[in-house]
Amino acid sequence: MADDSQRNFRSVYYEKVGFRGVEEKKSLEILLKDDRLDIEKLCTFSQRFPLPSMYRILVWKVLLGIIPPHHESHSLVMKYRKEQYWDIHHALRVIRFINDSTPQVDVFLRIHQLESGKLPRNLAFPLVSCHFNTFKYSILFNFKL
Template sequence: MADDPQRNFRSAYYEKVGFRGVEEKKSLEILLKENPLDLEKLSTFSQRFPLPSMYRIHVWKVLLGILPPHSDSHALVGGYRKEQYQDIMEALEVMRYINPSTPSTHVYLRMFQLENQALPRCSETQLPDEENEDFLSISRAMEEIVDDPVDCYWLIKCFINQFHMKFGDSVPHLPKSLEHYLSQEEPRLLTHLKSTGALPQLPFSLWFRRCFAGCLPESSLQRVWDKVISGSCKILVFVALEILLSYKIMLMGINRLDGVVRFLCNIPQENTDAIVTKAIDLWQKYCGNPNHAV
């Protein structure tokens, strides 16, 4: 699609001068007119370029299998998805797992549990465990991105299911991978993190299990999730790496372990777009052709 370096240069130029994605948007529109949709091409596009926000939800739904490749089935299947959502919601209300004042993210959790046969019998005695907290964080972030509750539930559910299915085995290795790339980019910081004992205490579950939900604001987060949904979990390593690099000076100055961890769990929210842009660049640099990088 865009192996031509000239074209890549132009795109980068447009990004700088504010015409970001003019060409990308056009080529995505061409892809979206195909029937059936070519999932491979859509994934490749999404790996290479940020999705224009007007098409993001639609592309995510197709890539996550919420909508099938055939566009003329979208109305039918969309109807099924909506009915399924309503059926589950209604049953949970009747069984009093939820009521009108239940926060929507908790509603989504109960729905997800119902579908996975994991609904607790006595919810009032259940303290949310870590897995539930991961779910709730991702839900809260998805809710910021997606307005329609039916879409929102399906996206949360399929995002989490796909992530576990595709990357469940890779996630435990991501901290090691982060250490590797940090040793390439900034060995002094790595040494510092090791000597203060901070390295094993980095917020890996926030980064690699919640995919930065609750860490990055939604405008930056959705650009990371574009890459995750279209097939890369390695991008998570580079976002983490770029966070460490961006706050290198600050981190080198903190010698207390809890200080490092606390700071990284609550990074400033102003700078995150630049961090994600740099992370994507670095990811493309190390992983070369992003199509084949997992």
Template sequence: MTDERNFRSQYYEKVGFRSVEEKKSLEILLKERPLDKTKLKQFCLRFTVPAMYRNFLWKVLLDIIPVYSESQEFIMAQRKAEFQDLQRALRVAKIIDDFTKPHLIFLAMWLAMSKMAETLWYVIDVESEEEKLVDMYWILSGLFVQVEKLQKEVGKLQDCTYALLEKEDVELYKHLVKIDALYNLPYDIWFYSCFAGVICNGSIAKIWDKITVGAYRILIFVAVVTLTTLRRLLLRCESIDHILDTINNITEETSEVIVNKAIESIQQSGTTQQVDMYFTKHS
């Protein structure tokens, strides 16, 4: 009898019956509201996921979309917008272009955050290289957790940057708008990398002190102070390319000035309250 069952199972699998049954089982699981991730994980462990459902199932299991079907379309729209914002920022920064292959685009997006790794190597003060590597791995992991949190509010961070710049320096604000630069600067890259590669290594640790405790709104002040500190040079620029060239060549001395001003600005209660009120209003 056992041999007969084994033969039958092998025969069904050979002609495709088993995959049909597995597909039906998965379809039943996918009809549950909300989706049961435990059951879906068990299915993946036991069976091969049918190709037609693989993309959707992976997104659920990797927490890209929620288990609640009524929220999935909205969340994916947000994910798409986030992807497009970062892609646009990479184009503006001339890291990718229309001819960049898809897999290299994804690599560039990851590298936008991995700039932090290069900077962190110079920031961590440990004599033993082995200990330094261990510390760097875990500190970087923690910083990435904070970056993941701020990703959800990148849009608000940008809007606050516009509003604060207009309040602090109307002339510069209008000039950047006029040359079509204000809304096209690579804020996504700046925020995701916490200004690694923009602010010099000797000064950036002061900013990251705040990031480690989740105070990522300081990035708004770093962005605004960077622009206002460079205002004399930026007012002479007539294109976004010239703006980026200026920002990408900040000296160590200027970096120190920017960081100190940004920290001082966020510590001023009035300015901080303004940003907090904006976030509360748009939450």
């Protein structure tokens, strides 16, 4: 009980009732305060507990390697990623693989195909969806288009 006296009453109550979310959020905030995010600890945390929605995008971007674990370089890397997106988007428009009516999911798929060297030479080639890459690119380019 000595440990409980130093903790918040609400945290102790939630834990006794069966809700562990308050402590989980605090431990995630402690992990995210480090200058260099520990990817291994974040991975373990995300496997054990649900991620709060306010931190979900940041954690997934770090875990997927979209942004580096150093806080000070996040904005610069995202700026470069946005420029990269628009360059590839423009290239796909020039070679007429996408247009204004192309659904966003198909645009992400074409971007992945172009970057991985698997863009078909024929426009009539059917689109084969890959859910992981669509998810990855929708997180990667999480900004208003």
